[in-house]
Amino acid sequence: MQLKLLTILVLAGVCLAQQDRPVKNPYAGDAQAIELGRVQFRMSCAGCHGLHATGGRNGPDLTRGTFAAGDTDADLFQVVSNGVPGSEMPAFGARMEDEQRWRLVSYVRSLTPHDAAPIAGDAAAGEKLFWEKGNCGQCHRVGTRGSGLGPNLTRAGRQRSVPYLRESVVAPNAQITPGFDTITVVTHDGKKITGLNKGLDNFSARLMDLSGHYYSFQKDDVTSIQREDRSLMPDTYRGMFSPQELDDLVAYLAGLGGGQR
């Protein structure tokens, strides 16, 4: 009985708490609030989401108009306020006033390209290209399928913009996903080994080549260790795929994780 009463009280409290806070953004579409939100975003959010909110070191692209934690303004407000448990998204509820968080929501909303053209490609055809002609699963994982050598693409459609996804296919060195740069080691007998940077410090390097072989070298034992801001991904896909096939592939990637289709 006491438990039931407590439950009712708690539920009532939750309802009251929800009523305390507007579920509708008081600054929706407000140009001045959007500008203030932009300034706030640069200082508080850009470190992870990038200065232009297109995704950065850890944070996903926020210009897609679709979000993992829900697509309403109230959902976004909740995420900014309470963070996302299990992710690197912190809670800003104690650090920002309500109006600051609503302004941030307004700014993020303003980034959605409302007039963006629908993605031209056929996602189903793109999926087939991904796994067969491109053999992308040799390095990338989607769900439980594929390899973990390259970036996991399971949620790529939610995390990255369409232009970013297209660029990643045709120009993989343009922006390297953090943690996926390259190390080249030259041994004393002249052998050159290039692989994914699995760890570099002032005295040693650890790398994994495209075949999944792991290497560990001490700096003193080799001729040179060079870190390079380039991807192990071949830059040959522009020539491999026709324009239509590229559209198909990007359409498939853009849909991963429930992203835009």
Added chain:
Amino acid sequence: MKLSGRFAAIALLLGATFVRAQTNPGEWRNYGQNPQGWRYSDLTQIDTRTVARLAPRWIYQTGVPGKSETTPLVFDGMMFLAGTSNNSWALDAHTGRPVWHIHQTPPTPLDLCCGEVSRGFAVHGDKLFRVNIEGTLVALDIKSGTTLWETKLADYKQGYSATAAPLVVKNLVLTGIAGAEFGTRSFIDAYDVETGKQVWRFYTVPEAGEPGGDSWSGDSWKRGGASTWITGSYDPELNLVYWGTGNPGPDMDGDVRRGDNLYSCSVVALDADTGKLKWFYQFTPHDTHDWDAISDLLPVDLTVDGRQVKGLIQANRNGFFYTLDRTNGKVLKARAYTKVTWADGIGPDGRPILIAGQEPTEEGKFACPGLGGGHNWQASTYSPRTGFYYFSSSENCHLFYKSKQDFTAGQWYQASNVEGPPGTHGTGAILAVDPTTGQTKWRFDLVSTPSAGLLATAGGLVFTGDREGYLIAFDDRTGKVLWKFQTGAPVDAPPISYALDGQQYIAVAAGPAILTFALPAAK
């Protein structure tokens, strides 16, 4: 007469002995070892030959998460740690076991620039002094850790915080303040060691009508920043305290604070007894790149261009190394030690020779050094043995963005941000610089930006740590690596050295732990 001659000979042999006369080399009693902050140990047991055998002696895990930037104090068989999030410990220096631990829970919410760090204690008699992160100065009983007095420096709700180790000068305990990213107005304070009562305060931003007040447009001085978040140094001979100041606020929008913005990005020389300004030198007038001038300022007697001078040396965040005359603040030498894109040098009048069009913009303006500057706060060291000054440098550039931002008290007030140009990553170096010329004598390249401070010893060694967790010993003349140890956590603190029972120790904080090292006992 004979005795006097002998004393004179000893003084000559020891060179700049006046600065170490009051320091027992077996102890580490000050944040910077001696009041001048040289971080130089006279101990020689661990030297270029024996360092290869250096091995861990004990490790103490504090259990407090977050990085540690603290300099331990060691004396009377005890090690005192001022840790993160208002934690303090006294450890038995022989065993590493705790004797006391106190924790004062920081208030919430507490909006900070750079974490709940503390960089160390100061000591006077039976009292330890530290700052708490919410901007208080605390005196603790050295035997029990009991709080003897606590004085509020400023209101944390306005954005103030405190992280620097205090500096004891005679019967005063001096401290700075942090918070320039929140539109605060900073200061340097002195308090009576016995009572905690304020003896003097020097505002690092003059108000309108005061000397220097006209270097701020309108009422922008009220939000002028110029925080004092790293411990200054003291010259007993001149009775002057030298303290570096941080960026003006807001960081990157200089339009709202036209003028030189004194005394931001400067060194101020204050009378230690009164806090009166004797002279100042501004390294970066009207800074818009967050190049605080808070790095160590070391009083060192030098021969510059054939002339004996009382020098004051600093590797500034703006990319230049400076040797000043510490009696008047005149620039004696200034030389870039890293890539610099904003100035062609320092002119005869001491002002930087600016390259036009380097200010942050809405679209982003590329500049070197980057946001953290070349050399940042990480402790540096001067070795009278080599005459070299050792410090770390970031090799990093950024795109600096400017925005218009309204000021709200207690809110972040930076007026934009930076990002690294695509396809780049920051690296760093450890540098040995001759302060009489500004020339780099050796460098050790780092794969990441630097994180740890430095220590030089009479054993011919320079110690530092790195972001990947190594504690490293270099030959002080060549930069050759003679020893290294993987601590298991990033090293964000400076190493120290002291002696215990006839053995020389090296100690350093790495992650949440403190590690000590010594040579194996003779069999």
